Amino acid sequence: MKTNNPLLYALLFLFSFQLHATDPVLDFLNSLNDAQLSKTRLQFDDVSRETWHYFPATMWPRTGIQLGELNEKQKELFQKMLQYHLSQAGYNKTMDIMSLENVLAEQTGDTFMRDKNKYHISVYGDPEKDKVWSWTFEGHHILLSFTVVGDKISYTPRFFGANPAIVQSGPRKGEHTLAMEENLGLDLINSLTPEQKAKAIFNEEAPFDIFTKNSVSVSAESPEGIPVPQLDKPQQEALLKLIHEYIAAVPDDIAKARMAKLESEELQNMYFAWAGATSLGKPHYYCIQGKTFLIEFDNSQNNANHIHSVWRDFDGDFGRDLIQEHYASHHNN
Structure with missing residues (x-):
């Protein structure tokens, strides 16, 4: 072909x-x-x-x-x-x-x-x-x-x-690990209008940790936050830039493929949600939920200087969807 x-x-x-x-x-x-x-x-x-x-x-x-x-x-x-x-x-x-x-x-x-x-x-x-x-x-x-x-x-x-x-101190003072995940999220929430923020911010206080913690599996819940169609084009592009920062940890060909699939099949069904402060140095949290995935980011502990972030696939974590597909095709012939 x-x-x-x-x-x-x-x-x-x-x-x-x-x-x-x-x-x-x-x-x-x-x-x-x-x-x-x-x-x-x-x-x-x-x-x-x-x-x-x-x-x-x-x-x-x-x-x-x-x-x-x-x-x-x-x-x-x-x-x-x-x-x-x-x-x-x-x-x-x-x-x-x-x-x-x-x-x-x-x-x-x-x-x-x-x-x-x-x-x-x-x-x-x-x-x-x-x-x-x-x-x-x-x-x-x-x-x-x-x-x-x-x-x-x-x-x-x-x-x-x-x-x-x-x-905060020593020879490495000022180093900011996972800076892009943090700064791009802050840029996005602060680009929203007051009306948009009212929808995106679901709690004035950030949680102490990501909600999914170390769960073995994660399922799609009723999403919080603002639906992506209610963001303007620059805001949607900022959201995609943030998502790409997570996806870009994997090899380039795989990252490009997943981004293309998300943009074509999931963008209009995504939600962006925020909790806590909207400035660096104060506790804050965000999540992005699509049809197939969840991103969570939290910086609340240690005076908002301790980040936890995660990417979860609802059906694909630990290769579950691939394994199911493999055994179905090999045992149902």
């Missing part, structure tokens, strides 16, 4: 993305000794595959192997594996978030709890033989979940957090 339709090209990328994801994953797995491999590789149906949290490792027990248990060569291979599955922007954010553990260690003196080597890698199933397998990278303020089903891949749920969001 030939087509000059760029949207159709994008959708073909989304649904027929030819993965060679096994290559960097297998390189990493092949570098592990038997003891390390027994920690890292788990059965695909292990309950830990969908059990996650953004707490530090000392507060939430996890399966998998910690970065601190790897030698330098193994760490290098893992970095390649991570870079393969993320865009440069997504990789940089991951590294920035992990580096904040050093800032917290300096501030608190607690190098046991605040340790950037206490992030866990788990591989579920056999990437070399299985049509369905996944891997996760998880620790304080990070969940990256990749589910591979044949030649397709799921990238959700994805959680990024930052504490401190803005470093």
